[in-house]
Amino acid sequence: MQKVKTADSTSLVSKNVRIEGEIQGPENLHVEGYIKGAIALSGNIFVGNTGIVEADLEAKNIVIQGEVTGNVKAHQQLEIHPSGKLIGDCTAASIDIKEGAVFEGRSIMIRSARPQSGSNSPPSANAAPTAG
Amino acid sequence: MPLFAKKKIDIKSQRSQTALSQNETSYFGKNLTIKGRVSGNGNVIIMGGFDGEFNLRGRVKIAQPAKIKGEVKADVISVNGSVEGRLAAQQRLHLDKTARIEGQIVTPKLSIAEGAFFDGEITMSGRSAQASKPDAADAAPAPQKPGPSGPDQK
Secondary structure, three states: OOOOOOOOOEEEEOOOEEEEEEEEEOOEEEEOOEEEEEEEEOOOEEEOOOOEEEEEEEEEEEEEOOEEEOOEEEEEEEEEOOOOEEEOOEEEEEEEEOOOOEEEOOEEEOOOOOOOOOOOOOHHHHHOOOOO | OHHHOOOOOOOOHHHHHHHHHHHOEEEEOOOOEEEEEEEEEOEEEEOOEEEEEEEEEOEEEEOOOOEEEEEEEEEEEEEOOEEEEEEEEEEEEEEOOOOEEEEEEEOOOEEEOOOOEEEEEEEOOHHHHOOOOOOHHHHOOOOOOOOOOOOOOO
């Protein structure tokens, strides 16, 4: 499978903007507004303090400072900050839930893409561990 | 943000409220595809694909790589990209030279740069546009021609 080029630009959904529908693409997304529907990106998703997301999320890394209701899948890391709230199941290779964060749901770890000794390499690097 | 630095908002006090949220510029990058409905207050720059309905109090800039299908309603719309569907601006609409429009345009003020592609129909009188903006009548009653009009309509 061809890996799409890493997202180099970050889209912003600002505070008073509301999106209902599907969002996808190789892009990073910063949400301060409201999104309902589904988000599937090959970049990172950052849900800011004022962000409210009622959607299933899929991305490389997901950081939650606001409120997320829905199932979340992070191919690398899921991070929930003290102000963050996640209601829904999470699937991630690595999870980081800070003190004060709210998480209600099941957690499923992705075992194949286990991060090795703090390395931040994408899963594709692990998939082909060819000898030199 | 120099993109919307032009501050020529002399419309109504109501309109200046939308100017308050000027810092809130949403940005939909060129790799992003959105299907559905976008609404709210603020300014938006679209670089990517959009399929659906756009209803915004603020300014929308449809940049060159953007491909829009559906309906866009906003206070001010400026287009560099391609649109298939309907554009409705409450205040004004600008088509830049790289713009490509197939569909309908509704706006009280219009400018089109040389080189723009436009296939469709334009409506500039507020009346026929009222169907899509129910509050247009009391929000902006006849922006031009301040002369004394007839006492009542027949």
